[in-house]
Amino acid sequence: MADQSFVTLATNDSYVKGALVLGSSLQQYRTTRKLTALITPQVSDLMRKVLEKVFDEVILVNVLDSGDSAHLALMKRPELGITLTKLHCWELTQFSKCVFMDADTMVLSNIDELFEREELSAAPDPGWPDCFNSGVFVYRPSIETYSQLLQFATEKGSFDGADQGLLNTFFSSWATTDMSKHLPFIYNLSSTSVYSYLPAFKAFGANTKVVHFLGSTKPWNYTYDSRTKRIKGNMDDPKIVHPEFLNMWWDTYISDVLPLLEQHGIVKEITTGVNMLSGLVNTLAFSCGFCREAEVTEAVSHVSVSPLLPTESSEERKERWEQGQADYMGVDSFDNIKKKLDTYLQ
Structure with a gap:
């Protein structure tokens, strides 16, 4: 179906990792639809090239920011203002119908049947079920709808300062x-919801088709232990209701995304680090004379992977700020700025 597409949005290199896992999972379950990624200027050229290996189209769009600091402050999530950039998805009129999916979602089975639904189809939000969650929705691209949404945003704003409040009021x-x-709900199951109906999850969770990593901590913010093939850290954290989904995300990242990043030299440092560690352990084993080969292998295999990304200089970062292109969802997020201020004030 060349005139239908799954669409996602990546506003920086961190969210590109999520988009790559999403695209890889859609391919893994043999979608017959196109894959389209919208990106903003904060995405580096290297990461864009990697996206082009997975997605049929990678399209650069401008940042739309709600500027609604009062509502965003109320949510304590000021970085969400930039998510209004999502509205650009209605401009993709080369397609007759699309399914938008946030970059922090992942599919667990084929979901092409969603294209049988009409605009605006979406799953209820776990926090307020009379609102739909805008992380997954079916829509019809239309310049008229795009213009109406922009006008509506200007005149009415958004009750949460972000795309979900705007879209729920508009639709x-x-x-x-x-x-x-x-x-x-199986098309947009929250893996990190504060409230989770566990008996229902036990009864119906196996039917989950899309998992959504809601919240400020994303799968790529964790560190993966290659020895245990598990996420490192406190898995008893109450925010992590279903840790098995985190491990699924990382399984896809390691098997499908990491090789692409290595091909482009983006995670060369990790490979080099592993090789250096291997050489060091073997040298120590030889010098001490009593280390068994299994012990050496065990030591080398216990490597933690935390994806590295292209870094930008302070001058490049300053230039982005001056151009109004701060990385609100990454290094320039409210939480990171607050940490920096707290350091100076101590």
Whole structure:
């Protein structure tokens, strides 16, 4: 179906990692639809080249920011203002129908059947089920709708300062009018919801088709232990309701995404580090004379992988700020700026 596409958005190199896992998971389950990635200027050229290996189209778009600091401050998530950039997805009029998926989602089976749904089809939000969650939704690209959404954003704003509040107000009939536009929760299951109906998860969780890593801590923020093939850290954290999904994300990252990053020299440092560690351990084993080969192998295999990304100089970062292109969802996020200020004030 050349006139239909899955669409995602990456606003920086960190979210590109999520988009790559999403695209790889869609390919793994043999989607017959196109894959399209929207990116903003914060995405580096190297990461864009990697995206082009997975996605059929990679399209550069400008940043749309709600500028609604009061509502965003209320949410304590000021970086979400930039998510209004998502509205660019309605400009993709080369497609008759699309399914938008946030870069922090991942599919667990083929979901091409979503294209049988109409605009605006979405699953309920776990925090307020009369609102839909805008991480996964079916829509029809239209310049007219795009213009109406921009005008609506200017005149009415968004009750949460981000795309979800805007879209729920614009498509206000979703909760009451046409139940066929209510996607089952298995198409947008939150892996990190504070409230989770565990008996239902045990009964229906195996049918999950899309997992959504909601919250400020994303899968790529964790460190993966290559020895145990598990996430390092405190898995008893109450925010991590279903840790098995985190491990699934990392399985896909290691098997499908990491090789692409290595091909482009983006994670060369990790490979080099492993080789250096291997050489060091073997040297120590030879010099001490009593280390068994299994012990050496064990030591080398216990390597933690935390994806590295291209870094930018302070001058490049300053230039982006001056151009209004701060990395709100990455190094320039509110939390990171606050940490820096706290360091200076101590």
